[in-house]
Amino acid sequence: MPKKFIKKQFFRNNSLKNWLGFSMIFLFFAFILYASHYVVNTLRADEKKKVENIKNALELLSSEKVISDQSRAFALKITQDNTSIPLILIDEKGEFSFQKNLDQEEENLRNNPKYLAQKIKSMAEYHQPLDVNLPFGTQKIYYEKSFLLSRLQSYPYLLISILLVFMLFSIWYFSTIEAQKRSFLWAGMAKETAHQIGTPLSSLLGWIELLKLESLKEKSILIEMQKDVHRLNLISERFSKIGSAPELKKQDLVKVCEEIFRYLKQRISSKVAFTFSHSSSVIYADINAELLGWVIENLVKNAVDAMKNEGELKLILKEQEDKVRILIQDNGPGIPQQNRKNVFKPGFTTKKRGWGLGLSLAKRIVEDYHRGQIFVLESDKNGTTFQVLLTKIKN
Structure with a gap:
């Protein structure tokens, strides 16, 4: 079979898959909007x-x-x-x-x-x-x-805003990459957006179900729902900031990491023993908290997936002379040697439903925006450790 025909058939099949992927994403948003109105x-x-x-x-x-x-x-x-x-x-x-x-x-x-x-x-x-x-x-x-009902009524409009921000971000992002990769990445970015929104939305639907139980206090549930609404706003801010040079501020990494830890701990499998430790009570660095939080969440979620929602997971913050080390350590099966150099490349994934964009965006956030480093520190059959290295600011 001629190579030219194979190449044409390949892009035709990819185009069809991408259109199907986009259709599913928009159906997902339509369902969420319908469900939100129904719940309200x-x-x-x-x-x-x-x-x-x-x-x-x-x-x-x-x-x-x-x-x-x-x-x-x-x-x-x-x-x-x-x-x-x-x-x-x-x-x-x-x-x-x-x-x-x-x-x-x-x-x-x-x-x-x-x-x-x-x-x-x-x-x-x-x-x-x-x-x-x-x-x-x-x-x-x-x-x-x-x-509570007033807040719920605003959710559909918040989702639409996030979708619009995602589209603007996608247009910018695709203008910076090679043309032959754009068809694949359009669908991938849509999938990544749905993935990011999925956690807070799942939580919100769960809180709504709990509200139907008269024995529970509405105020305590409302606090958790407000956290998820804040998370949706945060996702929107993250996409909007990637398209332009983000503002870096002197912030306490211990506080930033602890907030991320507390939020995720309640929303990942109870079979995952998730812990957070830090070498000092206060550690300062010039960061954009929203974008760096995205990096940490992505690494944590990847670790949970690698362990198949069961195992030990550690978020560790350490000082090293003029550097700060953020370690995400799991006891999953590890990353094969031949895959380690590819994990940060756009499109590389070992997941059946993955698109391979999370780590490539994480690399861009850490290295391009924060002038830091992100890499696989170690990986074997006993687990994997990812490290984010940033410049420390003296107290």
């Missing part, structure tokens, strides 16, 4: 049901009917258990009666009629007020969406 609508309906239960509980507690102590205690619990939905009760004269989850605004609500009128008007635009039929007259409950 479900939570909104749940919040409405909760407020209706509060209304019924108030009517029961004020009723002249004789009810059991258990029923009264249950009704009282319903009114007290709302720790997230802001609501206002307006009495039969149209005056403020009480509020829930609006403690910082209570003084204005109670003493400023104009402020109260504007507040209940904005609440009425969100939901029709509920009538509470009490023995001494009909009162009204006005309420608005919880802080």
